[in-house]
Amino acid sequence: MATPVADIQLPSIPVLLDQSRSERLALLRETAADSWLARNEIGYSVLTYESVMGILRDKRWHSATGLVAQMQGISDDAFLSRRRVSILNAEGEVHVRLRRLVAPAFSPRSADRLRPFMRQTVNELFDAVAHTGKAEIVRDVCEPYPIPIICELLGAPKEDWKLFSRLATDVLRIFGGNLAEEFPLIVAAQQELETYTEGLIADRRSQPADDLITDLIAAEESGDKLNTEELTMMVEAVIVGGTDTTRNQLGLAIALFAEHPEQWEILRNDLSLVPRAVEEVMRFSGAVSGTIRFASEDIEYNGVLFPKGTFMSTSMSTGNFDASVFPTPNVFDITREPVGQPHLSLGAGIHYCLGASLARAELQEAFSVLAERMPNLSLNGVVEYKPTGVGIFGPSSLPVSFSAQ
């Protein structure tokens, strides 16, 4: 018989705390060495590779990402019900249907269509600093990089990039940890984005193009189609899921390479290693270090009973360092042989990152361009990081130097 989780002696780890990333990771990884499960202030955390996979692949654990607002005291009904229909936190049949309808539009082939545009975007951003031999690479390349790509993906014209960037920034305040104060700004941005997206949808309905909105409008299975509200929700999900993640993951990658110049040299000398390098960067330093679930019913797992409603945080940043899956996990090695089990930084189970092919393509193209154009990459000051805790993690400032061209 399973033991109720409340009756088990467990180590305690804080989910939200004011520590540096390295202190936090050290604490989590030390705890993970002794226990697959720990207690935190909102519920529990699973820490090992197997247990993170176990929870993410078990459909009885539902996404709690849509509850972030409620957990921060937001009770506005219109806002909450609107967020519930997002693919990021839909469950059961609703999620299966959405995913089935939209998945073909996010195939590796669709992502490949954008590769030339991705290269061009990184090259243009880098041109502005190439001759100086110095950059604050977060500001100069990583932050602006995803917006043109998402706009190109959706079919939003160049003159709207600025507007899009502002709306994305405001919508993403949802994860900023300051929701109550920023709530009016977020709601206004969501409304503006909705109106804008409805315009794009109307345009594409009358004039189809080679872009995601046209694909989503056309997406149909057995006579079932996305309605306009679902289409706008998907656009918002793409912005929420696809901008901050990519820019932070690229920033973390460049910080890692600047700290491991020998790995940068290996990459520069053999660009066929780029796909492996992307996977190793995401394993070693993922921008999303965990996600949250709640038990939709009483759940027995690993001999433990988790009552309905239990909150569970799944720790990708410890699962990715599980030595039983990744030998010598503390070594950052882009030549690492694939182990046949994926890292956890793109999630797992039904909510596995919908934009995974796009994210990989964006990072691969950026690595290829930058490896060629930034010989002798090194840090040129202190790397500053965003606060750890909730949301997406990455550097806020990353001064680097390289051989000028």
Ligand code: HEM
């Ligand atoms: C390096 C960049 C990225 C990282 C690290 C990342 C990470 C993740 C993770 C961990 C999840 C699962 C969340 C959960 O289970 O609660 C997820 C889901 C998702 N991602 Fe990404 N992501 C990235 C890029 C993208 C891009 C470029 C897009 C847009 C096209 C995107 C769209 C989504 C969507 C829509 C979901 C929800 C899927 C669902 O619930 O069925 N992501 N992502």
